[in-house]
Amino acid sequence: MSEAPLLEVTGLVKHFPVRGRRFGGHRQWVRAVDGVDFAIRSGHTFGLVGESGCGKSTLASLLVKLVEPSAGQIRFEGQDLGGLDRRALRDFRRRVQLVFQDTYGSLDPRQGMLSAITEPLFTLGIAADRADAVRRAEQAVALVGLDREVLKRLPHELSGGQRQRIAIARALALSPRLVVLDEPTSSVDVSVQAQILGLLDDLKQRQGLTYLLISHNLIVVRYMSDTVAVMYLGKIVELAAAAALFAAPLHPYSVALISAIPVPDPEAPSLTELARGDVSSPVNIPSGCRYHPRCPYAEAICRSEEPPLAEHMPGHYAACHFAGIAADHL
């Protein structure tokens, strides 16, 4: 267990300025990621769940270096991403891949699939020549269970599931170590979702991959992940092994998320409303515990003091003054 983590994030912060100033006031900031720490072990799947505006997609962009952090550190394979030279950065771009949720948006409508997959092989200097690139592309599509015929197609000629497989193949062609999956199944049907999840599971074993899975779908996260972090308004509010988090969640927000899932069983009533109202704005983050305006258990201390992410049981962290209080509701 002393093995160094593949990815380590400490005190990560990203604030975006709000366009325009308030009349006569100060510049406002969207505190998208507001102090996040976690580590991902090699070969594991780390699931990150949260609702819209919780900062999960900003976190993904930070991890693949699409945006630069305002503060904090990201270490990949022990190296600080802040201090990479050009060559190291190019190598990093190969070893960490991002698969987007919107396959329409991430594939050029006029670019054939062969070129979509081989383009990064050339820009990152992986393919020796054209024949090598084609060979790698053919291997990649075979890996995701597609016929090589699809390489001749354009995005609109493929089904949603096929496009998602192409997006995965394009990432895998670069032999990455870490794949960031941003809502990988949110745009496909249930029967196709099961295919994609099975495929991702299988590829992880065969290719020795590590996943960071970002989703608003708790069930998908539960199904895929070893470790799960729950994010709320830019912070991790609970972090634990997947089985422990879903069996005995400590944070009232995690309990609310889990009990909000419509259970596919008419005799198991769910949909308890445990979270009040809507997610607060990441511009005006509430004082104290940022979840307190929605929390049915909030007390005076929750409005004044921000609870730290503390270890309540071995490996099970929660940021709540009354961790475990909502447990009876599951």
Next chain:
Amino acid sequence: MSVPVLEVTDLSVELGIGGVWIPALNKVSLTIARGEALGLVGESGSGKSLTALSIAALLPDNARIVGGSIRLMGDDLVGRSEAELNRLRARSVAFVFQNPTTFLNPLMTIGRQIAEVFELSPELLDPADGPRLSRRERRREAWRRVVEYLRLVKIPDPERVARQYPFELSGGMQQRAVIAMALIRRPHLVIADEITTALDVTVQAQILALLRELRHSIGMTLLMITHDMGIVAQLTDRVAVMYSGTVVECADALALFRRPKHPYSQALLAAVPTIHGSETVLRPIPGTIPAMTDPPSGCRFHPRCPAAMPACGHVVPTPAVTGPGHSVACHLYDGSPG
């Protein structure tokens, strides 16, 4: 037996794509009794939204009804003129769409746009007995009802929200306002088409809990269109499963979830991951949903079906009743030669 709120019989619809008419719905039949909630489930391209649009007489120009009937409170909608349809559906069907922001007018306050209903259907404001209201009284009565319905859908501080513009409300509150707008006409049937897909999970739970409550408090009759088997299980009494433009199975919700009969229903339920997570094995359905332009012969599901028999490739199965309120369109249950 009273007249069902909705009775769709052998509805067939064609879509015009590239100058050709392509069958999109094939003999779809559904019945919803007063106060009942029917879930219409299926994956994309199954025809569930097209069925809903047909019922609300909102089919796009490139779609045409080529057979069957749609009876709302006993009145057949098929073959009516636009004016007659407007009158019929104004009183009987309310449609709630997926995205409230595209449905709400951004330039009008919530209260004003809900009150517009009374300009289109002034008779809604007329008291059952007694004298006709003056203009001023009508306006006051309209506003009173708007606030009452905003309160019914659990919008906090409804007097204030009625004076706000859509952008001032969160997605969940906007969807509540749209539901209030649908209910204020006291429609016989509410059609909800994927209404929580754009919402966060905790807000979705609030909206679904609201719908469940409205079923009890005002006896709302509901056609719930969704791809989420969880929502179906939690909210509906009966379920119709659609695949490639046909209803393959129709049953009580409990019967469908406990003992699904059609191989597609079985496969669909086995493909849904549950919160028990990795202990359950997901069984994906092999292959892909057939294209509408090139549907398989015989049973539409046969190329993906684990139980396919020779007959399935060329004979279209007709719905067979296998139990009370349970019908299945599959050769396994119709006794035809396999």
